[in-house]
Amino acid sequence: MCAFTINCLFMANTTIHEHPHALDRIREIEQKVVEIEKKVPRTIVRVEKKLIDFPFSRYFLGHQKPEDAKFKPEWRLWKNDRLTLAWLGQSTVLINFYGTWILTDPVFSERAGIHVGPITVGPRRLVQAPLKPDELPPIDLLLISHAHMDHSDIPSLRALRPAKHAIIAANTQKVYQGLNLPDLQVLDWGERKTYAANESHEIHESPESPITIEAIEPRHAGWRMPWDPCRSRKEKNGFSYNAYFIEKHDASGQWHAIVFGGDTGYTTSFLRLGDRMRAAGREIECAIMPIGTYNPWVETHCNPEQAWRMTREMNARAIVPVHWNTFTQSSEPRFEPLQWLHAVVDEPHAIALSEHGQTWTYPSDWPG
Numbered sequence: 028m029c030a031f032t033i034n035c036l037f038m039a040n041t042t043i044h045e046h047p048h049a050l051d052r053i054r055e056i057e058q059k060v061v062e063i064e065k066k067v068p069r070t071i072v073r074v075e076k077k078l079i080d081f082p083f084s085r086y087f088l089g090h091q092k093p094e095d096a097k098f099k100p101e102w103r104l105w106k107n108d109r110l111t112l113a114w115l116g117q118s119t120v121l122i123n124f125y126g127t128w129i130l131t132d133p134v135f136s137e138r139a140g141i142h143v144g145p146i147t148v149g150p151r152r153l154v155q156a157p158l159k160p161d162e163l164p165p166i167d168l169l170l171i172s173h174a175h176m177d178h179s180d181i182p183s184l185r186a187l188r189p190a191k192h193a194i195i196a197a198n199t200q201k202v203y204q205g206l207n208l209p210d211l212q213v214l215d216w217g218e219r220k221t222y223a224a225n226e227s228h229e230i231h232e233s234p235e236s237p238i239t240i241e242a243i244e245p246r247h248a249g250w251r252m253p254w255d256p257c258r259s260r261k262e263k264n265g266f267s268y269n270a271y272f273i274e275k276h277d278a279s280g281q282w283h284a285i286v287f288g289g290d291t292g293y294t295t296s297f298l299r300l301g302d303r304m305r306a307a308g309r310e311i312e313c314a315i316m317p318i319g320t321y322n323p324w325v326e327t328h329c330n331p332e333q334a335w336r337m338t339r340e341m342n343a344r345a346i347v348p349v350h351w352n353t354f355t356q357s358s359e360p361r362f363e364p365l366q367w368l369h370a371v372v373d374e375p376h377a378i379a380l381s382e383h384g385q386t387w388t389y390p391s392d393w394p395g
Contacts, residue, residue, distance in 0.1 A: 093151065093152040093153060093154055093155045094153065094154045094155065095154075096154055096156070096382070096384040097383065097384060098113075098157060098382055098385045098386070099158065099384050100113035100115075100157060100158060100386050102121060102163075103164075105123045105388075106123075107123065107125060107126035108125065108126075108277065108278070109123075109388055109389060109391065110123070110124055110125060110283065110312055110313070110388065110389040111123045111387070111389075112313075112379075113380075113384060113385065113387070114349055114380055114382075114383060114385060115156050115157055115383065115384070116134065116135075116353040117132065117134045117139075117177055117178070117349065117350060117353040118131060118134070118172065118177075118178055118289065118315075118349045118350050119131060119132055119133050119135070119156070119349075120132075121158070121163065121164075124238075124275060125277040125283055127168060127238055128164050128165065128166050128167045129167065129168045129169075129170060129273070130166045130168075130169050130170070130187075130190065131170045131172070131287050131315065132171055132172055132179070132289070133160070133169070133171075133180065134156075134177055134178065134180040134183050135158075135159060135180070135182075135183040135186065136152075136182050136183055137151060137152050137155070138150065139176050139180055139354060142181070142182070149176065150354040150355050150356060151354075152353060153352055153353060153354065153355070154352065154353060154383045156383075157383050157384030158384070160183060160186035160187045160188070161186070161188075163187070167190065167191050168191070168193070168194070168240070169192070169208070170193075170194050170271050170273075170287055171194065171196070171203075172270065172287065172289030172290060173247065173249050173267070173269065173290065174196070174199045174202045174249060174251040174255075176251065177353075177354060178289070178290065179251070181206070184206050184208075189207045189208065189209055191209075191210065192210045192212065193212065194212045194214050194240055194242075194269075194271070195212070195214075195269075196213070196214070196215075196249060196266070196267040196269040197213055197214070197216075198249075198256070198264050198266050198267055199213075199251075199267065202251055202266075214241075214242035214271075215242055215267065216243065216267075217241070217242065217244075219240065219242075220239065220240050220241075221238070222239075222240075223237070237276035237277075238274070238275040238276075239273070239274050239275070240271055240272070240273050241271065241272040241273075241274075242269040242270070242271060243270040243271065243272055243300060244269075244270070244294070244296045245268060245289050245290065245291030246291050246293065246294040246326070246327060247259065247289065247290045247291050248260075249265065249266030249268040251266065268289060268290065270287060270288045270291060270296070271287045272300060273285050273286070273287070282309065283312060284309070284312060285311060285312055285313050285314070285315070286300070286311055286313075286315065286316075286343060287315045288315055288316040288317060288337070290317055290328060290350065291316075291327070291328075291329055291337075292325060292327045292328060292329050292333075293329050293336070295340075297314075297341040298340040298341070300341045301339075301340045301341040301342040301343075304342040305342055309342070310342050310344055311341055311343035311344070312343070312344055313343055313344065313346070313347050313379055314337070314338040314343040314345070314347065315347040315349055316329070316338055316347065317329060317334065317348075317349055317350030318331040318334045318348040318349070318350065318351050318364040318365070318367075318368055319350050319351025319357065319359070320350060320351070320359075321359060322357050322358045322359040323357070324356075324357055328350070328357070330364075330367070331365075331371065332367065332368075332371045335371055335372055338377075344377065344393065345376075345378070345379045345389070345393070346372070346377060346379065347379040347387065348364070348365065348378065348379075348380075351364040352364070352365070365381055376392075376393065379392070
């Protein structure tokens with residue numbers, strides 16, 4: 028459960044019914060043609076309607092038992108001389124980044140939300156997590172984008188073996204108090220943290236390290252509960268929210284980079300990052316970007332077309348679509364985000380994966 032759960036608790040007199048599932052629905056909503064510069068294809072940008080048929084019953088009361096994931100990552104077979112990652116649901120991604128093990132926004136619980144004794148009030152998973160916390164490899168770096176409950180699940184964080192290092196957004200420290208996060212680093216927008224990698228793939232603080240994490244400003248909100256101060260409301264010490272740019276040199280000295288977009292509406296922050304990459308003659312290998320929960324929350328959750336636009340604007344080769352088909356949090360049909368993404372991406376290989384537990388490797392899964 029995320030901030031939207033609390034918002035919805037205060038809404039009433041709403042009609043509950045299923046909305047028709049069809050890609051034709053895209054053409055029924057206001058459309059606007061936009062040409063995106065610098066290698067970005069012409070696209071149709073859909074402006075979301077604020078629908079009143081939000082699925083409250085499924086959101087709060089749940090639904091049938093979650094489906095099993097179609098794939099289970101065999102991370103023990105992953106090699107350290109390349110980028111390999113697997114989507115574990117919502118925005119949780121397990122990454123071997125040229126020998127550095129990274130985990131993003133860990134959520135493994137069957138429900139995400141407010142914990143009242145043994146009960147969790149919040150949405151139930153549509154698909155089970157393909158790995159449990161005790162099935163993960165030792166994590167070098169834990170990246171948490173913000174404090175929403177579908178990105179910062181406290182039972183999941185407690186169940187994890189301690190990561191060597193963890194990075195969180197500004198002013199969110201109190202959310203993680205009492206957890207076993209021995210090296211907790213706060214990064215604000217534009218700040219960078221550099222680590223070094225040794226032969227055992229452990230990372231330690233060093234000014235001459237080949238791996239650097241930079242906090243990028245997304246378009247979102249950070250409060251965990253409505254009464255928490257939030258940076259999006261320009262409140263003092265407001266909970267912040269991050270995306271992350273991660274760069275590293277491998278053992279041969281080759282430069283590599285990926286982006287974890289966290290949660291975000293459309294923003295030019297990634298275009299500015301892309302301008303830096305183009306000026307340096309560099310490309311980002313992949314962008315882990317949210318593609319769901321956009322109807323009616325498009326101001327803070329990009330739609331698939333906007334996610335692809337930002338991927339191209341940051342000069343990334345591939346998109347890893349996340350934040351869809353895990354929890355019911357919005358009104359769009361369940362499989363529309365991926366269908367829409369395929370409809371606008373003119374390079375099918377540029378969509379890295381589409382299923383929970385599916386593994387993608389670069390450059391092995393890239394043509395040429």
